[in-house]
Amino acid sequence: MAVPVTMTEILRTIPSEEQLGFGTIFTNHMFVMDYETGKGWHSARIVPYEEFEASPSNMTLHYGQAIFEGIKAFRTEDNRIVVFRVNDYLNRFNRSADHLCIPRINVEEVKAGLFQLLETEKDWVPHKRGTSLYIRPFIIATDPYVGVKVSDTYRLFIILSPVGAYYAAGFNPVSIKVEDKYVRATPGGLGEAKTPANYAMSLRAQVEAKKEGFTQVLWLDAIHRKYIEEVGTMNILFKINGEVITPALNGSILSGITRRTVLEVLRDWGINAVERQISIEEVYEAHAKGTLEEVFGSGTAAVISPVGELSWKGHKITINNNQTGKLAQRLFDYITGLQQGGESDKFGWVETVTKG
Structure with a gap:
């Protein structure tokens, strides 16, 4: 799919890494495509990154019918x-679309448009280890x-x-x-969708x-207020007595792609990794x-x-002397190595867009 490109007349300065x-x-630049009932998705294009107009009565502003992804x-x-x-990621985008009654995209068409956008903006992909080009559909x-x-x-977009x-x-x-005071999501709600309302619920x-000096919040389930769900910006995993445990997907937890990656890598390494209900009491007892x-x-x-630290009802515990654990370090090194070419991609997860 060849996407028409309108190049910007004013180039932004690429920042220091x-x-x-x-x-x-x-x-x-950004990729844009429109949808109309009876016509489907149409008019794919790459245009200058710029502000766009919206009607004051735009339905997203009033009723929140919107989704996003992060790649x-x-x-x-x-x-x-x-x-x-x-x-x-794009298949998960479609699952979020289903939750919000938004028409599904053709994954291959949008992927082709994304690759063309990346080709257009390839100079913006940083070189330094630990950096990347974040993609927000x-x-x-x-x-x-x-x-x-x-x-x-x-x-x-x-x-x-x-x-x-x-x-x-x-x-x-x-x-x-x-x-232990607020709840983020309930089964049957928006917890497993990447939609703005899901994240707005976590802000307070x-x-x-x-x-209070904490980096993030760990959410408990909305019904019993004791079963662990996820952190506001990531899934959570616990290594207890040699076994890695992560909360099972239950309809109110985001099905993280990195979560799936970690589980598949751990099992490939022969490390027992399970998805099950786990309570905060079990973690503190461990x-x-x-x-x-x-x-x-x-x-x-x-x-x-x-x-390094968890605090529940004023009771703070320190994990591994507040030091990065060996397994977390190994996973980080391996996954980032896959992503940046230092590890052989035995899983077929990495796709080349351009040779730079």
Whole structure:
């Protein structure tokens, strides 16, 4: 699929790789596609990154019918531009679309448009280890209508942002508050969809946790208030007595692609990795017994994020002396090695976009 390209007349300055944070700098161009009932997805194009107009009665602004994804492109050691598990991410995009009654995309068509956008913006893919080009596809409803219904028109965008580490602490262990007052999601709701409302629900607890000195919030289930679900920006895993445990997907937990990657890698390494219900009491009991060996998060943005402290109802525990665990380090090194060409891709997860 050849996508028409309108080149920008004003080029932005590519930032120094030493100055990269996360999600604040954007490239010169973006991919756009429209949808209309009876016509389907149409008019794919690459245009300058710029502001766009929206009606004050735009349905997304009033009723939140929107979804997004987060993918990454990398520059490998041999200067190729590659993407990691892109089909898995775009298929999850479609699952989120189903939750919000948004028309599904043709994965191969959008992927082709994304690859053309990456080819156009290849100079923006940073070289330094630990950096990447963050890919943000999103869809919004565009009907100008103040009334609760499914929109008849939508617009899909893909924007790109060169990024460094997600957390300011980098790969150092983070401190997490176990939330026991607020709830994020319930089975049958939006918890397993990447939609703005899902994340808006987490903000109040996150703000309060940061005021108390914590990096993130760990959510418990909404019914019993004791079973662990996920962190606000990543899935969570516990290494207890040699076994890695992560909460089973239950309809209110995001099915993380990095989570899936970690589980598949661990099983390939012969490490027992299970998905099951796990309570916060079990984690604290394991710590008291000395069998809680490591805790770490997994997500596209941070890849692997070791957890050094958990605090639940004012009771703080320290994991592995607040040091990065050996397994978390091994996973981080291996997955980032896959992504940036230092490890052989035995799983077929990496696709080359361009040779740089």
